[in-house]
Amino acid sequence: MGFLDGRVAVVTGGNRGIGRGIVEALAAEGARVALTARERRDAERAAREVGGKSMGFACDVRHHEQVVWLFEQVARAAGGTDILVNNAGVGIFGPVAETSPEDWRTVIETNLNGVFYCCHEAIPQMKSRGGGYILNISSLAGKNAFPNGAAYNASKFGLNGFSEALMQEVRYDGIRVSYLMPGSVATEFGRGASTKGAWALTPPDVAEVVIDLLRSPARALFSRVEMRPSKPPRK
Helix, strand or coil: CCCCCCCEEEECCCCCHHHHHHHHHHHHCCCEEEEEECCHHHHHHHHHHHCCCCEEEECCCCCHHHHHHHHHHHHHHHCCCCEEEECCCCCCCCCHHHCCHHHHHHHHHHHHHHHHHHHHHHHHHHHHCCCEEEEEECCHHHCCCCCCCHHHHHHHHHHHHHHHHHHHHHHHHCEEEEEEEECCECCCCCCCHHHCCCCCECHHHHHHHHHHHHHCCCCCCCCEEEECCCCCCCC
């Protein structure tokens, strides 16, 4: 038994990395979790591995029609959505002059448009269920720009602004919105991830913050959380 018994959560990009850590933490607290991956076999394999009441769905969040289908399936299987974790993201890095329009669109459409699509579909379900919680996984790259990161920076700066506006829109509907800004996390994502050592944050570190936010009193809203490794390599 957990404090999320009876609650339904959707976690995009939940088959690996930060998303997988969040899925496992939610499931451990009793939530029925619908996780997504772009490939059906990856989503279903992850759901089987997590076990419990987990469900796996194929969904590329860049495509609105796939997101609509996802939330229809969740409503059909579990009655609706109480918690949405927008975690699906990509990072393509390089100089602007060498970034193809296709790569630019991939980053913006996944990291920003996909969040909009998911929120657009989840909010009516949350309102019908008396409220909910939306957690957007951003990055410290959403406040700290760096060379060769223009596409990724733009997507995360935009995500932060979107999250703050949305928070103010839906707070009186009983829906809380938070965005998390992790620094270096030891996953396969991003620049030089394979070289990160024990100093880096881990997916369970981020997942623990998600659980803490969900446990917080309904009258409190932690709208933005910044996370950094406590002891990164000295420069």
